[in-house]
Amino acid sequence: MDCKKLKFYSSEEKELIFEDEFLPHIHSIYNFAYRITFNEDDAKDLVQETYLKAFRFIDSFQKGTNAKAWLFRILKNSFINEFRKRSKEPVKVDYQEVETYYNSDEVDQPITSDLRIEAIKEKIGDEVSVAINSLDIDFRTVIILCDLEGFTYEEMAKILDIPIGTVRSRLHRARNLLRDKLKVYADSLGYT
Amino acid sequence: MKEKPCVDHDYCVSVLNLIIDGEANELEKTFFNTHVKECLQCSEYYSIDQAIREAIRKKLEKKEAPQDLIHLLRIKFKESTRS
Numbered sequence: 001m002d003c004k005k006l007k008f009y010s011s012e013e014k015e016l017i018f019e020d021e022f023l024p025h026i027h028s029i030y031n032f033a034y035r036i037t038f039n040e041d042d043a044k045d046l047v048q049e050t051y052l053k054a055f056r057f058i059d060s061f062q063k064g065t066n067a068k069a070w071l072f073r074i075l076k077n078s079f080i081n082e083f084r085k086r087s088k089e090p091v092k093v094d095y096q097e098v099e100t101y102y103n104s105d106e107v108d109q110p111i112t113s114d115l116r117i118e119a120i121k122e123k124i125g126d127e128v129s130v131a132i133n134s135l136d137i138d139f140r141t142v143i144i145l146c147d148l149e150g151f152t153y154e155e156m157a158k159i160l161d162i163p164i165g166t167v168r169s170r171l172h173r174a175r176n177l178l179r180d181k182l183k184v185y186a187d188s189l190g191y192t
Numbered sequence: 193m194k195e196k197p198c199v200d201h202d203y204c205v206s207v208l209n210l211i212i213d214g215e216a217n218e219l220e221k222t223f224f225n226t227h228v229k230e231c232l233q234c235s236e237y238y239s240i241d242q243a244i245r246e247a248i249r250k251k252l253e254k255k256e257a258p259q260d261l262i263h264l265l266r267i268k269f270k271e272s273t274r275s
Contacts, residue, residue, distance in 0.1 A: 031256075129251075
């Protein structure tokens with residue numbers, strides 16, 4: 001937190017910041033916490049820790065600036081500094097969903113080239129979830145921040161404390177991994 | 193459209209990522225718009241990446257924060273402003 005930019009808010013101002021700027025992002029924050037912990041209780045703990053830190057350092061937040069990025073940064077730091085150390089839960093990846101699909105009749109259904117894009121959009125959703133969950137945490141994080149939450153490269157660089165060039169290369173690698181993981185599926189649709 | 197492999201696919205993919213993320217500059221946009229119309233490999237690559245990104249946005253389940261958590265945070269916030 002940058003002490004040079006401290007602004008001492010009144011209780012009323014703090015309440016407005018909390019209700020109007022922090023709370024509207026609670027679902028995105030919780031979803032991100034869940035996507036990196038794979039556990040609802042852990043996600044709740046992480047979100048609670050994030051907001052408690054936000055309350056504590058609220059005077060270092062500039063009202064009207066990017067609260068969402070600010071909260072995501074706190075969450076990321078909480079996860080790295082404290083939460084990740086105490087979390088003993090191994091990463092859970094549900095491959096059952098993929099296996100069920102590949103053993104079903106749907107796999108062999110013919111598909112015309114005109115429908116390829118629509119088909120991949122329609123069916124790739126289920127596979128995407130499994131593929132993202134199987135990515136390493138650093139790659140999963142950039143995909144969620146960029147593709148799901150719509151952060152810019154600059155915002156992601158600030159949230160993750162890494163240079164923009166690293167954001168780009170990490171995203172590039174993450175997309176390559178995703179594409180590789182989904183390639184078998186895309187092939188089955190006759191797309192590639 | 194060319195069916196032969198792209199001559200500099202690594203560069204094209206890096207530009208393609210910038211285009212998809214809305215981070216490309218004018219030069220990169222011009223290059224991409226010209227190239228992708230002529231290159232089958234890049235065109236398909238772009239379509240797949242767009243489909244994946246769209247699926248992430250539209251179909252990945254978004255977990256909502258439980259109401260009891262929101263309620264708890266409001267209480268904690270009140271406590272923090274009183275102290």
